[in-house]
Amino acid sequence: MYYVYLLESEKNGKIYVGSTKNLKERLDYHNKKGEFYTRQHKPWKLIYYEAYNKEELARMREKRLKHNGNALRELKKRAGLPSTTSFVKKNEEGLPSTTSFVKRSGAGFSMVEIIIAIAIALFFFSSIYGIISFSNKIMHEGLRKTEAIQFAQEGIEIVRTIKNNNWTDDIATLTSGVAYYPVIVDGRWTLTAVAQPAINGVFTRTITIYSVNRDVNDDIAEAGTDDPKTKRIVASVSWLERGNNEAVSLQAYLTNFLNN
Known part of the structure; x- marks a missing residue:
């Protein structure tokens, strides 16, 4: 599994968004060594995470949370974080990527994503209905x-x-x-x-x-x-x-x- 996680700084309450394959190891890394973005705000504690079956999806979710205000607000509500919570943003490069087509797990969808999924489903079923209706017309x-x-x-x-x-x-x-x-x-x-x-x-x-x-x-x-x-x-x-x-x-x- 791959995870998108939220850490809260016990020092100043700042929030950090990241993704990893091993939550425990990643949390230990941030607290023991860390990088420039996280070193100055440690110690950190894990307050929220989402699980995905592919790394690519976890990375996409991480980027969405860091760059999409709506997704970020939805996550704050879900995690019970105050809307004024500040986030430490960091682009974690160097993780292996995959070019295979993957399916996303059901966890971690924002309201906007759910609405988009519903719209796609409606479009799909309306298209199927149109094809069936056209086929019936031709047959008739x-x-x-x-x-x-x-x-x-x-x-x-x-x-x-x-x-x-x-x-x-x-x-x-x-x-x-x-x-x-x-x-x-x-x-x-x-x-x-x-x-x-x-x-x-x-x-x-x-x-x-x-x-x-x-x-x-x-x-x-x-x-x-x-x-x-x-x-x-x-x-x-x-x-x-x-x-x-x-x-x-x-x-x-x-x-x-x-x-x-």
């Missing part, structure tokens, strides 16, 4: 998008079912570029221009059917001859996410290979 949005894609895929399958039942009446008669809503009527899927309630109260699904043109090579092209037996289907699913409109779309080409 990801789940919503996955659901939307599944409903869009289902929309494509619904149109395939409809076209297999009756292409001529249920697909060929629909207006190109108009959004329709899948709905079950008499146990069968059909498409209507009347808006339907949101799926699960969240998602709006529409099906838009477009005419398809073919070029002279019978390939699908932007311009060319209309192919009445082929349609481009776009299934779109939209929803509101934290005040923003989100949407996914899937498309497929359907042909009337059954000639129905």
